[in-house]
Amino acid sequence: MAALDVELLEALSDNYVCLVVDPATGTSGVVDPAEADLVLRALEERDRKLDWILNTHHHADHTAGNLEVKRATGAKIAGPAADAHRIEGLDVELVEGENFVFGSHDVRILETPGHTSGHIAFFFADAKVLFCGDTLFALGCGRLFEGTPAQMWHSLEKFASMPDETLVYCGHEYTLSNARFALTVDPDNKALGARAAEIEQARASGRPTIPTTLGLERRTNPFLRPHDPGIRRHLGMEDAGDADVFAEIRARKDRF
Ligand code: ZN
Ligand code: FE
16 A cells, blocks of 8 residues: 555644655645644754645635745645635645646545535545545534535535545544534444543543544544434434435534
């Protein structure tokens, strides 16, 4: 299996910036550089060049470091074509279905509207690594700023064909509050109960809960489980469609 090295950097109050290296070619990238200083310092400490800045969406907490990092390193910025008008300095406009070449990896680009209309995810299929920005979170999903619940559900369904062991790197450490919410809609899920306890411990000792895996999310994240009989019973939505159950869970989270 082609390898990919990923390192998490904690940024702002709860953002994750990812440093990525393809060991086969030395190609180096950063996903969603929230802060330039943090990224430049990390590159210097590792004595590392930078080839790519990858953006999942236009929000400032994912792009604010773009221009300064680009200026300092000469890296190219690749991000959603749909957001070209609101990501300054975008060099490579990505759309779904086109392969993006990162060193020895062919990266699948998925359009995942919902949190923002132009949101994309990067799937390194050969390394089984997914960078999903603010679409899917550990035990949660992004708020719907520029999309409908049906759109977001459709976006999340695009991850359905990916293997359980896929490592998921999302944009924020929201897992603890997500876990507390998840228990309110899926209280009888034993795997969720056990995971919630682990998360409480991890966060109490300052450890990140990222990356997660798609398999773990499928077993415990209510936003990937609108078909689950227990959740449906709990919501009184036994006969509803998946998108409608998803919408109800999202609405409850907004009020949580
Ligand atoms: Zn965002
Ligand atoms: Fe964000």
